[in-house]
Amino acid sequence: MTLLKRLIDWFDVRIGAREVVARELTGYLLPRNINTWYSMGSILLFIFAMQMVTGILLLIYYVPDADKAFKSVTFIMNEVPFGWLIRLCHAVGSNLMVLVLLFHMLSVLFMNSYKSPRELNWLTGFILFTMIQGISLTGYLLPWSQLSFWATTVATNSVGAIPAIGPYLVEFLRGGKLVGPPTLGRFFALHVVLIPTGIGALIGAHLFFLQRTGVSTPPFGQKETANQWKGDGYRYESHPEGIPFFPVYALEDIRSIFIYLACFLGVVFFFPNLLFTKEAFLPANPLQTPLHIKPEWYFLANYQTLKIFPSEFLGLAVQGIAMTFLALLPFIDRDPERHPLKRPLFMVCALGGLLLWIGLGVWGHYS
C-alpha cells in the first residue's frame, strides 16, 4: 500500500491526479434513480475496444487479396493458435455491438433522454449507429466467401436505384462494374481505417456532449417529469444528491459488462454458427450464385422493405425518410413531457415502429 500511495503521490504532485479523480470519478454524481439501461453505453465502449483488439490480432494473419483472403481466414480458423476464438469473438462481437447499440438507442428513446438540450448527443449517437452498420457491411466482404461476395453484390446493387448518381456510386463503391478484387481493397480500407477513425471521433464527440450536458435524470419515480430546460442559456444538469460514478455506478457498469460477456461467450462457445450459413465457408465464386442469400439480421427489415415496394427507388426513399426522421427526432419532437406513460401517442408510435421493424425482419428472414 505504501508503494501504491507513493506512486499516487508522485503523480498527484505533478498532474493533480487526486483532483481529477475527485472531479471526474468520485465527485461525478449521477441521478439516484439511475437504472441498468444507462450501462449500455459502457458496454458499447467495452465492445468497441474488444473489436479493435480482435481486429488488430486478425490483421496479423489476414491477407486483403482476393486470391488469398479466404485461405487466410481458413488458416486463422484452423491453424493459428486460438485464431478461431479471435475470429469468432470479432464476428459475434460485431453482431452484439449492433444489438446493444439498439438497446441503448431504445432506452434513450423510451426515457425521452434525447430531448433538448441533448439533440447533439442523439445525433452523434444516430450517426454512430449508421457507421456501425457501415463497418459491419464492409467487414462482411473481407472473408471473401460466397456469402460475403454475393451479399456485397446485392447490397452495392441497391445503391444503383438512387436517381442520377446511383450507377456511378455503385461503380465507385465496387471499384469497377462488378464486385471484385478492387472492391475488397476499398472495403478493407474503409473497415480498418476510415470507419473506425470516424467511429472513434464520434465516440469522443458523443462523450464530450454527455460531459457538457450532464447525465439525464430518468423520468421514472419523479413527481416532475417535464423537461425543465428552456433554452435560455447553457446549463449543466447536476445531481447534488446523487450517487458517485466511482465506485458505485462503475460497479454496476462492471456487473453489466460481465453479464454481457457471459452471454457473448455463450454464443462464441456454444452457438458459434448462429450467425453463419454454409455459404460463409465456401470461397467466393463469381460464376455461381447461391440460391438464397440473405443479409445480416439487422438489415433484414431494409431487405424486406425493398421487396414490398413496386420499385427499388421507392423502397430506398421510404427507408431514407424513416431514417432521417429518426435522426432528427429531437428537433421534431418538442413536447417537454419525458415520462413515456404520460405520452400515449408517442408510445403507440414508438412501439408500433419497433414492432414493424421486427415484423419486417422476421418476414424478410422467412421470405
Added chain:
Amino acid sequence: MHLPGKVFALLSPLFLALLAPLPATAAESPEIVCIQCHSAMPGRLGEPVKLWKGSIHAENGIACNACHGGDPKNAANAMSPARGFLGAPKETAIPAFCGRCHVGVMRDYLASAHGKALGKGGPTCVTCHSNHHVVKASLDLINEKNCSRCHGFERARLIRDAMQETEGMIVAIDTRIAAYKEEGTDTEGMQKGLFAVRNRFHTLFHNVDAAMVKKESAGIQGDLRKIQNQLTALDASRQKRKLAGAGGISAMLLLALFAHLLRKTYD
C-alpha cells in the same frame, strides 16, 4: 432551434448511402437452349429433361451438352455436328461415351465380365445407371430387381454384403466431414483422403470376384479408420472448447455477482 431544411437535405443521401439495403432476389443463371426447347416437347423428346433434373449430373451442373456436345447457347446450331453435337450413342459405343469423363470406371467395367459381354447381350452403363436419371453410384444399384433382369442374384448378393460395411463407413465419414465443413473447419485434407479411398472402393463396384472384393474392402476400411481418427480428434477438441466456454461463462457470472454484491455494500 429547429433544424434547417439544408441539413435535412444533406443528411438524407448520407443515410441512404450508409444503410445500403439489399434488393429482393439474387440473379439466376439462364437455362441453356437444349432445356428451353426439349422441356416443352412431348413424349420421348421432352422426357430426358424431366429425368435429368433429378439426376446427379444436374446436381453437379453437368448439362446436356457435356455429354451430347453441340452449342447450348445457340438454338439454331445447338444440334450441329460442326459444333460438336454427338447425339445419342449406339449401344456398343455407350461405355466410351460415358468413359470420356469416367475414365477409371470405364476401364474397370471393360475388364469385368459385364464389359467383356459388351455387344453380346451384356449390360452397358445405362442398363444399371440409367441414361438421363443418373443417380449417385451406390450399393443400392446392386439389387435383386436390377441384377435378376439378366442373371441370378446370389453372387451379386455376396459381393454387395462384402461392400456394405465399407459403404456405410464412407457415408458416415462423408456426413461428419460435411458437418465440420459447414462450420468452417478446414476439411480439405480429409476430403481428399476420402475421395481417394472412395475411388478405390468404387473400382470394386464393377468387379465380380467376391474373394477379391472382400480382401480389398478390408484394406479400404483400414484407410477409412485413419480418417475416422482425425474426426474423433476434432470431436475431442470441440468438446474441450465447450468445457472451456462453460468455465469462462461461469467465471463471468461469478464476477458479475461479485460486482453486484460489492455495489450493494455502498447502499
